[in-house]
Amino acid sequence: MNIAVLGTGYVGLTAGACLAEAGHRVVCCDVDETVIAVLRRGELHFFEPGLAEVVASNVKSGKLRFTADVAEGVRASYMVFVTVGTPSREDGSADVEPVLAAVSGIARAMDGERIVVLKSTVPVGTARRVRALLQAETKYRAYVCSNPEFLREGSAVADFMRPERVVLGVEDEAAGRTLRGLYEPFLPPDGKIIMMDTTSAELLKYAANAMLASRVSLMNSIAQLCEKVGADVEKVRLGVGSDLRIGPLFLRAGIGYGGSCLPKDVEALTRTMRDQEVDALVLEAVDRVNERQKRRLLEMVVDQFGENLAGRTFAIWGLSFKPGTDDMREAPSLVTIRGLLERGARVKAHDPAAMGRAAQILDEAVEYGEGCYDVLEGADALVIHSEWQVYRDPDFAAMHAMMKQPVVFDGRNLFQPDEMENRNFEYRSIGRRHVRGRVGAERLAARAVSG
Ligand SMILES: NC(=O)c1ccc[n+]([C@@H]2O[C@H](COP(=O)([O-])OP(=O)(O)OC[C@H]3O[C@@H](n4cnc5c(N)ncnc54)[C@H](O)[C@@H]3O)[C@@H](O)[C@H]2O)c1
Known part of the structure; x- marks a missing residue:
């Protein structure tokens, strides 16, 4: 399939290179011309183990290319992934403007039917907004799907190539089948594709990150107590993590979670809960503990x-x-x-x-x-x-x-x-x-x- 990926950051470049590796013809587009120039020189603008090799081999075989001309990339493709950043705004909410700007660009470039796949982490309701925007801005049919990404920096290539699960939020059956078909070759024997509506898919991504952040903050609170009473948090962790209902991962005490996802996604989910008049007490505490731990x-x-x-x-x-x-x-x-x-x-x-x-x-x-x-x-x-x-x-x-x-x-x-x-x-x-x-x-x- 001909695929365009909008945004060549940690997620977009990994997705683009891995989709090319699976045999698709991929054009990675970015509005940042310096980033495109770096990629065209055969270099990466960030560090991700193993990614440079996948990029290089697929550029060499002609399956992967880069452009700052987003419209050209969209015209050359049937499926368009949106992987642009969604940073925190002042009030903690996720800034979806980059996503909406990218979608407007898609609408302007469209010359026929497209499947638009939202891979950026976006607040609940964004797919609906994007659908309305496309309807208003183009006469062509666009199927909007939500496909939150779960790759981890540091193991992004392996995570994309062998995902534990792929979540697809779809409103159109045929578009859903096409997207499922795209991902099936990547699934390991115990991996699964989970299909649902776009709203649930959007919320699920935030819920997953909130769950991870909560584990970290809870263990960091326990660690503070360990220091006071003379217990050893590593021993506590081993015992707690061997309970099958809890499991061993994401229980390490440390200096708090950071990075581009957990902090902003906890904040954004807190904001969404407040907007919907749902108590965000747990998440507020998770964030406060984390800020203190840092x-x-x-x-x-x-x-x-x-x-x-x-x-x-x-x-x-x-x-x-x-x-x-x-x-x-x-x-x-x-x-x-x-x-x-x-x-x-x-x-x-x-x-x-x-x-x-x-x-x-x-x-x-x-x-x-x-x-x-x-x-x-x-x-x-x-x-x-x-x-x-x-x-x-x-x-x-x-x-x-x-x-x-x-x-x-x-x-x-x-x-x-x-x-x-x-x-x-x-x-x-x-x-x-x-x-x-x-x-x-x-x-x-x-x-x-x-x-
Ligand atoms: N980084 C991760 O580990 C990770 C994991 C899962 C999900 N996510 C989510 O994926 C999204 C992207 O994250 P990232 O870390 O890859 O971001 P990033 O900041 O590394 O890259 C985003 C890229 O998008 C480009 N861009 C902005 N507007 C554009 C447009 N209109 N058209 C084309 N390109 C455009 C930017 O120039 C930039 O290069 C975010 O919503 C993030 O929350 C990130």
Whole structure:
């Protein structure tokens, strides 16, 4: 089939490349000409493992191409996917203007029947609005479907190529069959296609993200309690997650959820609930807990070193909101780094993929290191924000040698407190005991005896 994908971000480029991989002729369109120029040079404008290879091979075979001429892309295709961004507005609601603008563009370009597939995460009722808009702006028939996306940055290609489930909101049977036929070849044996009306499909996407966010915030609340009463949140997690009714995933305590989806989707669903006069108490709490948790590492630093951090140096490992991506949207590292800089600290940061993006957003006072050890020299403490593989098994002796003080604040619970104590680090993590290292513990004991 000839397919156009409008928007070549994390979702659109992945969808376009994977649909081409499945044999379709795909044109990826974007209004941002610089993005199209980058793609045409054979590069990607963001980091997503494995995507560059799928893009390159399909460009080479002629199944995938890029254009900034959206109208041309629409005219060349029968099915048009809309994958443009839907960022938060001031009041927390999702901004659907980019979607409506893209749909107006489709209407202007149409020269015959089309299936328009909304893949962007959009508030309930958007498909209906889009249908009305198309009816008003073109004389041609357009079938509007809702197809929320569940891929995860960091494993986007695998998620698209082998989806656990595909949700299709359709109002027209024939269009539904066509869309189902498009996705069937991607399904693994235990995968499923779930068909429903467009309104339910739109709401389902928000409900799924709200559920994930709720698990994270609840575990982060439990972690706070663990710290107070001397329990270990990792042990609590293992026990809780082995209950089949609960399951083990998305139960890790940490420094809060970030990225381009959970924070904005929780806010948008809260807004929709309020507009519909439905109590949004649970989601309001989920968001409040998350905002607090994003400040947790900064709180630990201030607790340890005081409010005035002038003359202190902090090493940061991990900038993106999670490993496997360069996405800095709503990354908890931003909260820590801004807080450190405001208090006069020097900040040296490392991330395997996100340093370029971080440099575009953060104060230029932040220094970046090529390798993760480069940022440790003279550091008063290391602050860990995302669990990239390269941070999981570091050379602790080298860290000792480079750092001014062996202090680690770990927002991802990468190491065992007992082992860190034996390695003589002062180590604070999330929902577990604070260890001071053998030397630190001896110092405290001596102080207790003399005092
Ligand atoms: N990123 C994710 O992991 C993810 C996962 C599931 C769903 N989603 C949802 O998918 C949507 C897209 O997310 P993303 O992260 O890929 O966004 P993104 O910001 O990475 O990319 C959006 C792209 O759309 C382009 N664009 C804007 N208006 C356009 C138009 N009229 N025509 C053509 N292109 C246009 C922009 O220039 C940009 O390149 C959002 O609604 C998001 O909530 C994202």
